[in-house]
Amino acid sequence: MALIDLANPTRFLNLANRGLPWLVGLTALLLAAGLYLAWFVAPDDYQQGATVKIMFIHVPAAWLAMFGWALMSVAALGTLVWRHPLADVAGKCAAPIGAAFAFLCLATGSLWGRPMWGTYWVWDARLTSVLVLFLMYLGVMALWRTVEDPARAGRAAAILTLVGAINLPIIKFSVDWWNTLHQPASVFRLGGPAIDRSILLPLIVMAVAFTILFLTLHLAAMRNEILRRRVRTLRLMQAGAGG
């Protein structure tokens, strides 16, 4: 089944309704496994103690915040280039979820930074660029709410998403390009991960769990958005017929 087969909203809704319970179960399973591994299996850091385990939420949240914008960028291309009917729905629904993950990343990082660095916040390159990402998420959500026609709003949001995608490589490489307080890359770097497998495994499991959580929430949100647009169309038709 090609992506274009999902262009039919009814077929997409059927697929979503069938698949969502399984995805919810898988999410719960993976989150339980990840949290168990993070809490009971991963060792304490010799310097930071058990506080280091915030990392198992902070790092996957950061990855998912960037993943959200990347998904929105692909959806934006789908809207502008391939005119896929559900692409703007995908883009609209990914924005609040990505914003939530970005906020989670900033909040957990801030709570972690207080005992570790002595400060809740510092204006270094990594933190500032993630904050800019969070602001851009809110900007896209504001744009969606300001334009009334969904199709037109979708195209406007798609343009803004693609313009803002420039921030993703800036976030990724900010710790390499600038002298930052935030630590440099430990996982996705040339030469492979620099952290021990006992910590890497729970991290990967939590990252996969967060990803499936993102996709579950995204699918449910897309289903809601399609139904919302149907209600809007029915209301418009009713207003046109009755008036």
Add this chain to the structure above:
Amino acid sequence: MTPLTAMFLRDVRLAVRIGGGAIMGILFFLIVVTLVPLAIGPDLALLARIGPSILWLGALLASLLALDHLFAADQADGSLDVILTARLPLELAVLAKAAAHWLTTGLPLVVAAPVLGLMLNVEGKAMAAVALTLLAGTPALTLIGAVGAALSVALRRGGLLLPVLVLPLTIPVLIFGIAAANAAIVGPVPFGTPFTILCALSLASLAIGPFAAAAALRQGLE
């Protein structure tokens, strides 16, 4: 005369004759430069140190407020529809309008910055550095702002949408502009490093801005 030149001259003439853009921009710049020392206290040494940052912030906010003029007047009287259907490619039309806008709104801010620096006790070398970085950075502000202005052109109750969309995208310009200005005054970092990145940001916005703004205009006005 080519259509591009005609478009550019039209916008310059309109801006000069109707007026308001440059004077209002400088006036708002002056007000911001007045408000900040009132807020943080008159310590002259402190003001001299953060003076370049205040000037950059004032210029950024002043250029943001002037962005409404870019497309709103033409959209109100229908000229924008004519521009959309004209033979001149929309991207070039946007480029001409942005160039005229920068000439009539951004450049006056660059000229006003050293004068306002006197109020902030900024020393001579710093004023020159601020003016030079503003000269390199204000085109980026205009072009990035053009994208935001195009996105919000057809909205009636845009409100604060334009600043919310544009300001996060202009943050790199602000960061590198101030880094270059400070590098010229104090820093161990040579002036050239952040300055060339600032120029690169302006050139990149020159390459991307017209296309994004034109696409936004097309979808906004159908």
